[in-house]
Amino acid sequence: MDETVIIKYNAGNVFSVVCALQRIGVEAVVTDDVERIRRARRVIFPGVGEASSAMAYLREHRLDAVIKSLQCPVLGICIGMQLLCSHSQEGDTECLGIFDVPVLRFDNSACPDMKIPQMGWNTISLPQGSFIPRECDGRYVYYVHSYYAPLCDHTAAVTDYITPYSAALQKDNFHATQFHPEKSGDMGEIILKKFIEL
Amino acid sequence: MLAKRIIPCLDVKDGMTVKGVNFVNLRSAGDPVELGRRYSEEGADELVYLDITASVEGRKTFIGLVRRVAETVSIPFTVGGGIGSVADVDTLLGNGADKVSVNSAAIRRPELIDEIAGRFGNQVCVVAIDARFTAGQWVCYLKGGRERTDRTLLEWAHEAQERGAGEILFTSMDHDGTRNGYACDALAELHNRLQIPVIASGGCGSMGHIADAFTIGKADAALAASVFHFGEIRIPALKQYLGACGLPVRI
Numbered sequence: 001m002d003e004t005v006i007i008k009y010n011a012g013n014v015f016s017v018v019c020a021l022q023r024i025g026v027e028a029v030v031t032d033d034v035e036r037i038r039r040a041r042r043v044i045f046p047g048v049g050e051a052s053s054a055m056a057y058l059r060e061h062r063l064d065a066v067i068k069s070l071q072c073p074v075l076g077i078c079i080g081m082q083l084l085c086s087h088s089q090e091g092d093t094e095c096l097g098i099f100d101v102p103v104l105r106f107d108n109s110a111c112p113d114m115k116i117p118q119m120g121w122n123t124i125s126l127p128q129g130s131f132i133p134r135e136c137d138g139r140y141v142y143y144v145h146s147y148y149a150p151l152c153d154h155t156a157a158v159t160d161y162i163t164p165y166s167a168a169l170q171k172d173n174f175h176a177t178q179f180h181p182e183k184s185g186d187m188g189e190i191i192l193k194k195f196i197e198l
Numbered sequence: 199m200l201a202k203r204i205i206p207c208l209d210v211k212d213g214m215t216v217k218g219v220n221f222v223n224l225r226s227a228g229d230p231v232e233l234g235r236r237y238s239e240e241g242a243d244e245l246v247y248l249d250i251t252a253s254v255e256g257r258k259t260f261i262g263l264v265r266r267v268a269e270t271v272s273i274p275f276t277v278g279g280g281i282g283s284v285a286d287v288d289t290l291l292g293n294g295a296d297k298v299s300v301n302s303a304a305i306r307r308p309e310l311i312d313e314i315a316g317r318f319g320n321q322v323c324v325v326a327i328d329a330r331f332t333a334g335q336w337v338c339y340l341k342g343g344r345e346r347t348d349r350t351l352l353e354w355a356h357e358a359q360e361r362g363a364g365e366i367l368f369t370s371m372d373h374d375g376t377r378n379g380y381a382c383d384a385l386a387e388l389h390n391r392l393q394i395p396v397i398a399s400g401g402c403g404s405m406g407h408i409a410d411a412f413t414i415g416k417a418d419a420a421l422a423a424s425v426f427h428f429g430e431i432r433i434p435a436l437k438q439y440l441g442a443c444g445l446p447v448r449i
Contacts, residue, residue, distance in 0.1 A: 019268050019269045023272065050319070115394060119418075120418070121200070
């Protein structure tokens, strides 16, 4: 099976991810079918929404155990990335724990001009060994978020907003971006293509 | 650093782009999907599509258009015009829109903002406000400026934020169509009063006006229509100009 699966759950609509993949010639399957996710060649775990209700839905549909057990390349996006971390301050939520880092809310008390959520385009800088292609180093990607993962051993890209934080994470077969590659123009396309080639 | 956003706005009637000059005479400016693709390729940071069709048939055409935009364009886009319920929002987001812009319906029934934000998240809900400077204060108007309300810009914008708006799109009716620049003083007041991003709209005639909206008006984003549609401002040149002014822009 050479199937690209997008996990269907209650965190936002996945149509823009489907469209972005189509633009690079990939027909993805959107499903919450546990067996189909298990057999996938690669899995995308997207998300827009709220952490605690998303996590509750995953548990209820037994998707949490499936995601943790995946051996194929996985790409978490936005809330999908946050749910792959250990814990989220949003709703005091225990998450999947792939990445050993907590998710915190931005604190702008020292800089009230920095608005929350961060909405718009910001740059990424890439450490050595990042899964994100070098040509994206220093370039802009699109963000909408109020919570972030701090810098840690898994950091695969860094953005500075209020504080430097993890714009992307990677560990073994798990990859994740806080930004939205499906909405990040040419840079997003390069990153999605790279993931498809993993 | 978070970039200042440039947002071309496409008014759509019966599937075609139009732009009102002072909201009256409509001149055609092409196919909305192709135009959106061109702006995206040229470096626009977001797009706004406003449905100015009143009919049910036009509404269906618009939803099909939203889907084609989502398939074609790889940057975020907001849709607006005639949105009055959570069901409307659900349909538009389901067809690929990233955000929705609500205007008249939200002033008439402010709970609509709570409902949209509660169901889909604050980031989805852009509250558009049309206002005119009248007797010493900014007064909100409905129906593209034809109906006056008893709400003032600052108090309504603040209430919208408290109810869950993710952004405020402020159009000065006094400036719209004049090409004499944005309402920078009102924009700066909004910036000081609000915690959420403000999009400047109405009055753009030159690249300098956009720089002013960011520096004097402290806006997070600038929206314009005809200057882009008719090629009077090209986005690559605009980005170069703003960068040279020391503003953070995505190039």
